[in-house]
Amino acid sequence: MLVYGVIPLPAVASFPGELIEQAISQTGAAGRRRRLLPAAAVMMFVLGCCLFYGEGYREVARKLSGQLAPLAGPGGWRVPGSAALARARQRLGPAPFAALFALLAGPMAGPWAPGGYAFGRLLVAVDGTTLDVPYTPANLAAWGPPHGGSHGTGGYPQVRLVTAAGCGSRALADAVFGPGWRKGHGEQALAIRLAARGALRAGMLVLADRNFCGHNVVTALTAAGADVLIRVKSVNKLPVLALLPDGSYRSVLPDPQATARRVHRNGKRRRTGSKLPPDPYTLQGIPVRVIEADITTTPARGQPRTQRYRLITTILDPAEAPATQIAAAYAQRWEAETGYQELKTFLRGPRRVLRSTTPAGVEQETWALLCTAQIIHATRAHTADRPGCDPDRISFTVTLRATRRRLTTGQTRSDTILEILTQTLPPKRRRRTYPRAPHATTNCRRKLAATHAGPVTYTITIARPPPPPSPDRQPLK
Numbered sequence: 001m002l003v004y005g006v007i008p009l010p011a012v013a014s015f016p017g018e019l020i021e022q023a024i025s026q027t028g029a030a031g032r033r034r035r036l037l038p039a040a041a042v043m044m045f046v047l048g049c050c051l052f053y054g055e056g057y058r059e060v061a062r063k064l065s066g067q068l069a070p071l072a073g074p075g076g077w078r079v080p081g082s083a084a085l086a087r088a089r090q091r092l093g094p095a096p097f098a099a100l101f102a103l104l105a106g107p108m109a110g111p112w113a114p115g116g117y118a119f120g121r122l123l124v125a126v127d128g129t130t131l132d133v134p135y136t137p138a139n140l141a142a143w144g145p146p147h148g149g150s151h152g153t154g155g156y157p158q159v160r161l162v163t164a165a166g167c168g169s170r171a172l173a174d175a176v177f178g179p180g181w182r183k184g185h186g187e188q189a190l191a192i193r194l195a196a197r198g199a200l201r202a203g204m205l206v207l208a209d210r211n212f213c214g215h216n217v218v219t220a221l222t223a224a225g226a227d228v229l230i231r232v233k234s235v236n237k238l239p240v241l242a243l244l245p246d247g248s249y250r251s252v253l254p255d256p257q258a259t260a261r262r263v264h265r266n267g268k269r270r271r272t273g274s275k276l277p278p279d280p281y282t283l284q285g286i287p288v289r290v291i292e293a294d295i296t297t298t299p300a301r302g303q304p305r306t307q308r309y310r311l312i313t314t315i316l317d318p319a320e321a322p323a324t325q326i327a328a329a330y331a332q333r334w335e336a337e338t339g340y341q342e343l344k345t346f347l348r349g350p351r352r353v354l355r356s357t358t359p360a361g362v363e364q365e366t367w368a369l370l371c372t373a374q375i376i377h378a379t380r381a382h383t384a385d386r387p388g389c390d391p392d393r394i395s396f397t398v399t400l401r402a403t404r405r406r407l408t409t410g411q412t413r414s415d416t417i418l419e420i421l422t423q424t425l426p427p428k429r430r431r432r433t434y435p436r437a438p439h440a441t442t443n444c445r446r447k448l449a450a451t452h453a454g455p456v457t458y459t460i461t462i463a464r465p466p467p468p469p470s471p472d473r474q475p476l477k
Contacts, residue, residue: 014406014413015044015067016104016375023099029092036080037088041071043096046089046364050372051404053349057082063408094360097367104374105199107166107173108381114390116168118329119321121205121227123167125336126194126212128187129344130180131369132156132353133362142359147181156353159366162190163339164200167207167332169384169391170339171377174199175370188217195220205229205315207333213312215255218286222314229313229330238290238312240468246323247462248291253312258284288312293327296459308463323462331458342396343373376400383420393424 017040024030024039031038037045048064049057061068061079069077080088107124109116116123133139135146135156143157158180164173176193178185191212200206202225208217213232221228232238242250291311298304311330315321321329344350348369356362379399384391399420406416 014375014403015047019100019103020044020096023096023103026099027095029096035073035088036075036078037068037084038071038073039092039096041068042088042092043100044068044071045085046092046097046368047372047375048407049355050347050365050369051400051407053347053352057085061085066410067407089361089364090358092364094364094367097364097371101172101175101367101371101374104371104378105172105174107169108171108378109166109168109391113168113384114392115332115335116166116391118205118325118332119315121203123329123332124164124173124200124204124206124226125167125333126162126164126191126206126208126221127333127336127340128160128162128190128211129340130158130160131177131344131348131366132158132351134353134355134357136357138358139362142179143362144179144182159354159362160185160187160190161366162187162194163336163370164194164206165336165339167335169377169381170335170342171381172339172370172374177366187211188214191217192220195224195226198224200224200226202226205329207330207336209333213253215253215285218253218288218312218314222286227314229311229315229326231330232290232310232312234310236310238288238310240290240465243465243467244289244318244323246318247464248289248318248323248326249465249468250316251288251290251312252285253288254285286314287316288314289316289318290465291323291326292463292465293323294461294463295327296461297456298459299456324460327460327462328458339373342376343369346397346400347373347376376403379403379416379420383417390427393427394420395423395425398423 020040020043024043029039044064044067045061048060048067049055052060052063055063058079058081065077065079107116107122109122111117133143133156139157143159146156147158159177160180161175161177163175165171166173174194174197176190176197178190188211191208194200195217200221204226206221206226206228208228208230210231210233212218213230213236218228218230237254238251240249240251244250289312291309291313293309293311294306295309296304296306309327309330311326313321313326315326348354354362354365354369356365376396376399379402380391380394380396383389383399384394402411402416402419405411405419406413
């Protein structure tokens with residue numbers, strides 16, 4: 001049985017008509033008169049634009065005639081003009097799509113899904129990305145100017161998106177977005193907003209990379225009731241308070257404000273010649289457990305390589321979550337990266353720009369894109385909702401094509417599911433590696449692709465830290 005999966009089974013590989021009507025009712029978007037394009041038809045059309053990225057308005061309407069014709073008003077169905085479709089989008093606005101995503105959202109990981117659970121908790125990965133939007137004065141004012149990165153000034157304004165995705169299914173538990181490069185709207189600020197929305201809760205273990213290791217983000221996630229497993233930066237000072245039998249150690253993630261007050265207070269003590277209190281025993285912050293692990297990747301061909309990972313978790317009992325298993329569970333965070341590839345490369349199309357030229361249109365299109373991706377993930381999850389079936393073996397691209405085919409040809413749901421199951425991916429796809437080079441030249445990335453290592457084996461070695469200082473020992477400053 002799926003966990004937090006709310007999409008009705010008949011709607012799998014199709015548009016969830018019941019939930020669309022519910023979203024329209026919640027937001028009061030239903031029109032007073034029956035048009036050629038009522039609110040439900042417009043929502044299906046916008047979802048279709050996300051499903052058939054690159055197609056024009058009228059072509060999308062033609063493809064979806066079987067879905068839209070039954071919703072037309074008394075005048076019957078005809079393919080509307082592009083201007084009429086654009087006005088219908090503008091008239092509807094973004095609110096119904098935000099409500100629809102709230103109804104669709106959920107990790108959708110069954111208890112037997114490999115990589116879906118660890119230590120009795122549902123694994124959820126939090127990560128961020130950006131989406132390019134058209135260069136218009138309105139979008140510049142709303143989303144900020146193009147970002148000047150290491151490769152020069154970007155060409156488009158961007159929307160910054162942060163999502164929480166179930167690691168076992170890559171389905172979206174929740175999402176927030178905002179201006180791409182504006183102060184106060186970075187990934188950390190969006191992660192705090194995400195934690196406050198209520199989708200992250202007790203019984204979840206939130207995985208995140210080094211960009212989310214700040215005290216404010218961890219505070220927000222733990223306040224929501226979730227445990228965390230986050231990689232920390234090398235500059236983070238995590239004192240050794242107590243060594244644990246599995247090689248991990250107790251520490252504290254310092255509160256920056258309390259640390260600043262302590263530094264100021266100790267400075268005054270130095271100036272007056274007073275003795276400093278034992279440190280780090282006076283640190284204030286979040287109690288955490290620290291795991292330092294050397295991960296050795298041995299490819300089927302090529303040379304092995306070793307990298308040090310430093311992780312923090314709020315699961316403080318080593319008997320409940322041994323250090324080696326914690327380090328192994330962190331690898332599931334990469335499911336978020338795979339999910340963004342599916343969203344941005346396979347669904348939207350590589351390097352495509354969103355089509356909306358107004359801020360409201362961008363907001364509507366972003367929610368619609370997330371809803372469409374969630375419908376595909378729901379189809380994958382329902383297809384794999386049986387013991388012994390790994391959702392990773394259900395191809396996103398095969399499911400996407402089957403969904404498009406069902407909507408355009410009227411193919412039955414059972415035939416669609418059968419088509420997906422007959423084109424499953426090979427087993428053991430999790431044991432893969434690929435050299436990451438986000439700032440490399442195209443020629444360098446091509447060389448790395450040519451030396452792709454294929455299947456790999458991993459060896460985890462826990463690095464034990466030095467013993468903590470004595471409580472009566474004067475700290476070094």
